[in-house]
Amino acid sequence: MLQKAPRRTRERILELSLRLFNEFGEPNITTTVIAEEMNISPGNLYYHFRNKDDIVNSIFVQFEAEIERILTVPETRRSNLEDVWFYLHVTFELIWRYRFLYRDLSDLLSRNRKLELHFKQILNHKTKVARQLCEDLRGEGSMEATDAEIDALATNMVVVATYWLSYEYVRNPRKYNEQQAMLDSLARGCYQVLSQIGPYLRGDTRLLFQKLSEEYLKKLK
Template identity: 45%
Template structure:
């Protein structure tokens, strides 16, 4: 692996583990056992590293956020779609742990992150409209608008919530299942009784599977 790529991989690992504000370029160089000068040859400062990592995140999250287009999807399909989004967020979770600290320093990243939020919201609306068309849920357009906003907020801040709740403990990727459940739970009030049973059955199957693998 080239040094530039190693810097990005190591930076992502340290940012995710320690939080971006707590990691310096010296920390990255020491972790790699290279000189600071070698690191600065590839990146002039930490913000350049963050910008490149953000670009990788932006590309991958846009691919994942493509709303499922197949007709006749069931609750498990929608659950797994939301889970794939959470997996991508987990891969670049430092961006969600310290968003204000990172985005306040860079107007371009602010705009890009807001575009990702818009894309998340549009993807959620696409899913909700598909479920409405398939008669899985019933709601007005205004209710759908509020619902997708709440789903977007939950997906965006779940890892931050978990970090605060478990301060001092290492975050667990299994926490993603709880996040998916919280996002999907937003639709529960709009489901018919059989739909609610289906949602809880999917949640039980999925979360029990995670517990069994521990």
């Protein structure tokens, strides 16, 4: 049988660092802690990464590549409510996988110029996609909203999605990393974002929104 090649030390450092940053917060983890958890010398770690910011930036490159892949809308048809629902789910799942970037966002951006510039681009891209989704719903007659209302909706959807995990952390920091708490948090986040467009929906799409909302609210009780 073919044996799977062992992961390179650099990849293992990134994987471990992401887990530690997510569980304990990036400001609370040093390169010394990472090296000790890896059971390698600090010199070995510095061979692969100059400092902790270098590790953070490398993780961010992975995150950026993944979010660019999911920040898309259908090219051959207008988006519908199921597309919006799916888009929110995969976005929140990715945010959770890299949750330290969002929980420690202000601190990271205040001292990392690269992250500041690139995160602005991601927010702009998210807003553009949210606006396109709303415009598609309006185009197929499922939504009644002016251009100004859609602009406000797109911005609000991105704001809630971006800061949702910070809000959840403040609500219950001791259960933040528990699996069930995570699943409930993602569900609440999806619902809160989608609920913003609910009042603008019409016809069968409005009925579908109500059905989906009722199902989610039952799960969260």
